[in-house]
Amino acid sequence: MKKLSLALFFLLTSVLCAFSVKSALADFTLTPSLMVREEFNDNIYLTADHEEDDLITTISPSLKLNYEAKLVTLSLDYSLLTTFYVHNSKENDIYHRADLDALSNLYKDIVFLHITDTYSRVPIDEKRPTGLDSILSNMTDTNTFEVNPYIVYPLTPTLQLRADYIYEN
Numbered sequence: 001m002k003k004l005s006l007a008l009f010f011l012l013t014s015v016l017c018a019f020s021v022k023s024a025l026a027d028f029t030l031t032p033s034l035m036v037r038e039e040f041n042d043n044i045y046l047t048a049d050h051e052e053d054d055l056i057t058t059i060s061p062s063l064k065l066n067y068e069a070k071l072v073t074l075s076l077d078y079s080l081l082t083t084f085y086v087h088n089s090k091e092n093d094i095y096h097r098a099d100l101d102a103l104s105n106l107y108k109d110i111v112f113l114h115i116t117d118t119y120s121r122v123p124i125d126e127k128r129p130t131g132l133d134s135i136l137s138n139m140t141d142t143n144t145f146e147v148n149p150y151i152v153y154p155l156t157p158t159l160q161l162r163a164d165y166i167y168e169n
Contacts (some may be wrong), residue, residue, distance in 0.1 A: 073103045
């Protein structure tokens, strides 16, 4: 977790430094936000018997970066989710969520490269119980990376031919 946090911090810092000089042809926005939430949960482990309740505080700072230029569009969204349990402090934890979406026009509006990467928490088994906001039971971290080079060739003014290759990991 700490390595991922450090890597994302350096990635964000690098991107910010690379795009710190605003070009007349580019649009750059950086949006920070902070979410604070209190929740009472009467069954934090989602068990049928031996239910355990707790008051949970969630603090989530996030940073959203958008960069649009003539040939490149970049969107980066990162959130740090920290949870604090009043009676079950052993469950206090830090989670990360990150989304990257980049589109590059490589050659004259014909050859493009689209890259997406999503890191988040998802249910392990969708048949097992999962609460709407439960982060303890039946959840795991996942990373989905996708590279999509494609060609859009105009055949007529109203008809285009598109050929894609999608690699997903």
